[in-house]
Amino acid sequence: MIRNDLRNIAIIAHVDHGKTTLVDAMLKQSGIFRANEYVQERVMDSNDQERERGITILAKNTAVMHNGTKINILDTPGHADFGGEVERVLTMVDGVLLLVDAYEGPMPQTKYVLRKALEQHLKPIVVINKIDRPDQRVTEVIDEVLDLFIELEATDEQLEFPVVLASARSGYAKLSMDDPSDNLEPLFKVILENIPAPDVDLEAPLQMLVNTLDYDDYVGRIVVGRILRGTIHNGENITLMHEETSKKAKIGRLYSYQGLKRIEAQEAGAGDIIALIGLPDAEIGDTIADLENPEILHGIKIDEPTLSMVFSVNTSAFAGREGTFVTSRHLRDRLFKEMETNVSMKLEETETPDAFKVSGRGELHLSVLIESMRREGFELQVGKPAVIMHRNEEGKLQEPMEALTIDVPQDFMGAVMEGLGLRKAELLNMTEMAGYLRMEFNIPARGLIGFRNQFLTDTKGNGIMNHVFAGWADYKGDIPGRTRGSLVAFESGEVTPYGIDKCQERGVMFVVPNQKIYEGQIIGENSREDDMDINPCKKKHVSNMRASGSDDSVHLIPPRTFSLEQALEQINEDELVEVTPKSIRMRKAILDRVDRGRQRSRNKKD
Ligand SMILES: Nc1nc2c(ncn2[C@@H]2O[C@H](COP(=O)(O)OP(=O)(O)OP(=O)(O)O)[C@@H](O)[C@H]2O)c(=O)[nH]1
Numbered sequence: 001m002i003r004n005d006l007r008n009i010a011i012i013a014h015v016d017h018g019k020t021t022l023v024d025a026m027l028k029q030s031g032i033f034r035a036n037e038y039v040q041e042r043v044m045d046s047n048d049q050e051r052e053r054g055i056t057i058l059a060k061n062t063a064v065m066h067n068g069t070k071i072n073i074l075d076t077p078g079h080a081d082f083g084g085e086v087e088r089v090l091t092m093v094d095g096v097l098l099l100v101d102a103y104e105g106p107m108p109q110t111k112y113v114l115r116k117a118l119e120q121h122l123k124p125i126v127v128i129n130k131i132d133r134p135d136q137r138v139t140e141v142i143d144e145v146l147d148l149f150i151e152l153e154a155t156d157e158q159l160e161f162p163v164v165l166a167s168a169r170s171g172y173a174k175l176s177m178d179d180p181s182d183n184l185e186p187l188f189k190v191i192l193e194n195i196p197a198p199d200v201d202l203e204a205p206l207q208m209l210v211n212t213l214d215y216d217d218y219v220g221r222i223v224v225g226r227i228l229r230g231t232i233h234n235g236e237n238i239t240l241m242h243e244e245t246s247k248k249a250k251i252g253r254l255y256s257y258q259g260l261k262r263i264e265a266q267e268a269g270a271g272d273i274i275a276l277i278g279l280p281d282a283e284i285g286d287t288i289a290d291l292e293n294p295e296i297l298h299g300i301k302i303d304e305p306t307l308s309m310v311f312s313v314n315t316s317a318f319a320g321r322e323g324t325f326v327t328s329r330h331l332r333d334r335l336f337k338e339m340e341t342n343v344s345m346k347l348e349e350t351e352t353p354d355a356f357k358v359s360g361r362g363e364l365h366l367s368v369l370i371e372s373m374r375r376e377g378f379e380l381q382v383g384k385p386a387v388i389m390h391r392n393e394e395g396k397l398q399e400p401m402e403a404l405t406i407d408v409p410q411d412f413m414g415a416v417m418e419g420l421g422l423r424k425a426e427l428l429n430m431t432e433m434a435g436y437l438r439m440e441f442n443i444p445a446r447g448l449i450g451f452r453n454q455f456l457t458d459t460k461g462n463g464i465m466n467h468v469f470a471g472w473a474d475y476k477g478d479i480p481g482r483t484r485g486s487l488v489a490f491e492s493g494e495v496t497p498y499g500i501d502k503c504q505e506r507g508v509m510f511v512v513p514n515q516k517i518y519e520g521q522i523i524g525e526n527s528r529e530d531d532m533d534i535n536p537c538k539k540k541h542v543s544n545m546r547a548s549g550s551d552d553s554v555h556l557i558p559p560r561t562f563s564l565e566q567a568l569e570q571i572n573e574d575e576l577v578e579v580t581p582k583s584i585r586m587r588k589a590i591l592d593r594v595d596r597g598r599q600r601s602r603n604k605k606d
């Protein structure tokens with residue numbers, strides 16, 4: 001049966017091309033909100049980090065009614081590190097809105113998500129967004145999108161994609177630039193006409209794949225998925241199937257989506273996207289099947305992680321002072337819980353019970369988890385991110401590559417090229433765009449670690465960089481690391497202005513007067529290659545001869561401060577980032593000065 005009363009779409013795009021803003025507009029124009037209701041901008045970006053960082057991290061469901069048809073809409077993240085989220089939810093839809101910024105045109109993540117959508121044979125609709133921009137290049141961008149489809153070997157049918165022009169922020173869509181439309185009606189019409197309605201069997205035995213897990217403090221685990229076959233009823237007994245095992249379970253409550261809410265329903269039929277509670281052990285990839293005739297589904301396969309970090313219990317001199325959850329038990333439970341919902345992340349135990357190897361799709365993917373943990377009250381320490389390599393069938397070492405796009409004003413091209421050359425990047429393409437140069441590279445993922453900090457300095461903040469996983473390639477050889485050593489605290493104590501004054505000739509300081517530090521903490525960056533132990537806690541000897549006001553002559557240079565991501569980029573192999581709810585500190589893995597000295601001479605001998 002064709003369910004003409006239903007459509008399922010995902011909105012996919014590169015980061016910031018306006019997906020969440022478009023969902024706002026679609027919700028508003030579907031009468032979801034009361035006329036005078038205050039609605040936050042980017043209302044779907046509902047968690048703290050999403051609002052603070054201004055990006056979508058988790059894919060989310062919503063639904064609107066349009067002329068009697070229910071449209072389930074999935075908003076997805078555009079940042080490459082959350083590509084796993086996009087891949088996973090694409091299995092629930094029949095078509096996608098591919099948003100492309102009318103100025104920027106297709107970017108690395110546009111290509112990545114479009115490839116995933118085409119592989120799953122989803123019907124694409126191209127939406128050129130932000131056509132209100134004075135610098136819009138609508139005509140060229142449409143051509144560029146067509147080229148992208150061709151490059152990705154789209155079928156003839158896929159190449160016939162409809163194009164809608166839109167300004168999500170102003171809430172209108174048009175079929176051509178001179179179309180007078182001032183609302184989204186043209187977009188809704190294209191969706192209803194082009195996205196296939198689900199073709200399903202409502203009478204067959206129930207089958208649904210668990211696609212997403214969500215939590216709610218009151219009801220516990222919420223299972224989200226699309227019913228593939230049959231009909232599901234509130235309170236019904238089902239079979240929950242997990243790989244080889246299966247067991248009987250009872251649906252606690254059944255919800256369907258309506259605007260931003262989940263509404264309790266008595267039944268739902270194949271084709272619809274629903275949420276269930278009362279299944280505390282359901283996992284992503286499990287099948288919810290008919291009680292009598294259970295048949296398993298297979299289906300969620302996503303790209304492997306490319307980057308890993310070791311998370312361990314905080315062992316700094318200040319451990320336990322600022323957090324609530326500080327033991328290896330806490331750390332372990334929290335990480336295992338994360339793996340249940342964050343399917344593109346992997347967790348491995350190590351030789352010691354205090355340390356875990358966590359692998360993800362990029363630095364941001366992992367740092368969002370670290371940031372969530374510190375907000376929840378955890379203390380932990382994390383090692384330098386390392387790229388995951390493997391050997392192919394011939395035994396050759398393979399490393400992950402990234403497609404890197406850089407937009408910079410012409411003046412900075414030299415500096416950027418030089419930096420990237422050392423990092424084994426290969427220039428593939430260069431185009432000029434309204435005063436900017438767009439350069440496309442292929443670079444080992446390894447080469448990108450620590451590059452963002454350097455790039456911001458080299459371009460004085462004028463450059464934009466984007467990258468996305470681009471497959472595996474033969475190992476490209478050594479890439480030089482940080483060229484400067486660390487300034488390391490000689491002893492524990494409190495930083496003094498006098499102490500900093502003496503230290504700052506050596507390099508850039510990271511600490512301020514009165515700050516408490518510990519032996520082995522990294523308090524600055526040396527201007528030379530090796531590490532140096534140094535004491536910023538030194539007090540001035542008060543001599544009778546000098547006036548007491550002579551400290552005034554101390555001129556302190558403002559310290560360099562680090563966000564979590566910047567700290568992770570800064571550290572070397574023998575260093576760690578200490579994370580607590582209140583602080584982010586960098587430290588040597590070996591804190592004791594004497595032990596560190598011994599280790600150094602041992603390394604030299606090897
Ligand atoms: N000029 C203009 N700006 C827009 C339009 N749509 C969105 N924006 C702006 O673009 C920025 C990003 O918008 P979002 O909706 O968060 O983009 P997104 O695609 O959801 O981003 P991610 O989820 O992080 O990938 C915001 O500052 C929006 O206000 C538009 O039609 N015109």
Ligand SMILES: [Mg+2]
Binds near residue numbers: 020056
């Ligand atoms: Mg978004």
